[in-house]
Amino acid sequence: MGELRIENLSKTYRRKEGWNTTRLLHVFRNISFTVEDGEFVSIIGASGCGKSTLLSMAGGLAEVSDGAIYVDGNPVTGPGLDRGIVFQEFALFPWLTVLGNIAFGLKSKGVPQRQQMEMARKYVELVGLNGFEDYFPYRLSGGMRQRVGLARALAIEPAALLMDEPFGALDAQTREAMQTALSNIWMKTRNTILFITHDIREAVYLSDRVLVLAGRPAQIAMEQRIELPRPRNRFDPLFQQYELDLERAIGTH
Ligand SMILES: Nc1ncnc2c1ncn2[C@@H]1O[C@H](COP(=O)(O)OP(=O)(O)OP(=O)(O)O)[C@@H](O)[C@H]1O
Numbered sequence: 001m002g003e004l005r006i007e008n009l010s011k012t013y014r015r016k017e018g019w020n021t022t023r024l025l026h027v028f029r030n031i032s033f034t035v036e037d038g039e040f041v042s043i044i045g046a047s048g049c050g051k052s053t054l055l056s057m058a059g060g061l062a063e064v065s066d067g068a069i070y071v072d073g074n075p076v077t078g079p080g081l082d083r084g085i086v087f088q089e090f091a092l093f094p095w096l097t098v099l100g101n102i103a104f105g106l107k108s109k110g111v112p113q114r115q116q117m118e119m120a121r122k123y124v125e126l127v128g129l130n131g132f133e134d135y136f137p138y139r140l141s142g143g144m145r146q147r148v149g150l151a152r153a154l155a156i157e158p159a160a161l162l163m164d165e166p167f168g169a170l171d172a173q174t175r176e177a178m179q180t181a182l183s184n185i186w187m188k189t190r191n192t193i194l195f196i197t198h199d200i201r202e203a204v205y206l207s208d209r210v211l212v213l214a215g216r217p218a219q220i221a222m223e224q225r226i227e228l229p230r231p232r233n234r235f236d237p238l239f240q241q242y243e244l245d246l247e248r249a250i251g252t253h
Pocket residue numbers: 013014015025027045046047048049050051052053054198
């Protein structure tokens with residue numbers, strides 16, 4: 001199971017302006033949507049519209065101002081092993097090898113040591129890092145580091161995977177290769193994924209459904225189901241039509 005439900009979610013930041021004035025910044029108000037079990041949903045929107053804030057709240061890392069988030073019906077009250085998170089900054093432990101990084105969360109989950117390595121190896125294989133098990137992160141390219149980040153998040157077998165601009169720090173070519181890799185992995189695992197990006201092409205390539213966040217306070221301005229067979233062809237005219245429609249939705253709200 002892995003259903004992620006966002007219910008009437010609001011976020012307000014209190015910003016200090018001068019020594020005795022604070023201003024309220026309503027980032028978004030009353031946002032509701034559900035990522036169904038096994039569904040890949042992306043959120044796109046202009047810079048500053050609140051995408052990262054929303055994902056951090058789902059991860060239990062940022063406080064909810066109003067509303068609630070549920071994973072399989074259980075309210076999110078903080079970080080937990082039912083959610084795997086992948087950030088843009090790879091956030092790997094530099095003193096651990098590839099295998100050590102991937103096995104790390106399994107220890108916290110209480111998986112016995114022998115089984116930790118077995119499971120970590122399974123995910124090394126899934127993300128295509130065979131042969132690099134004993135490398136330390138500094139010897140890996142950006143794309144390989146993000147494969148480790150993905151394997152680490154997948155290894156704890158979370159109900160939902162939360163990904164915040166995971167390929168944002170990569171060059172264009174590596175980024176496209178990682179999109180293909182993630183799409184292939186997802187076709188095998190069918191994880192529930194909430195994916196944040198500002199790249200429309202990336203969202204169309206990967207998602208079952210794309211939500212456009214726009215306005216201030218932000219709202220879901222558009223919801224687009226992507227009805228293309230996988231693996232997807234970026235040059236398909238229908239693919240390009242989806243891109244255009246979403247571009248328009250971001251621009252006009
Ligand atoms: N801790 C904070 N205190 C006050 N304001 C904040 C805080 N964190 C974020 N904000 C503001 O909230 C808004 C939403 O920020 P957020 O990072 O969620 O946007 P985003 O859509 O992820 O942007 P980007 O695509 O540039 O990463 C922005 O206006 C930002 O300046």
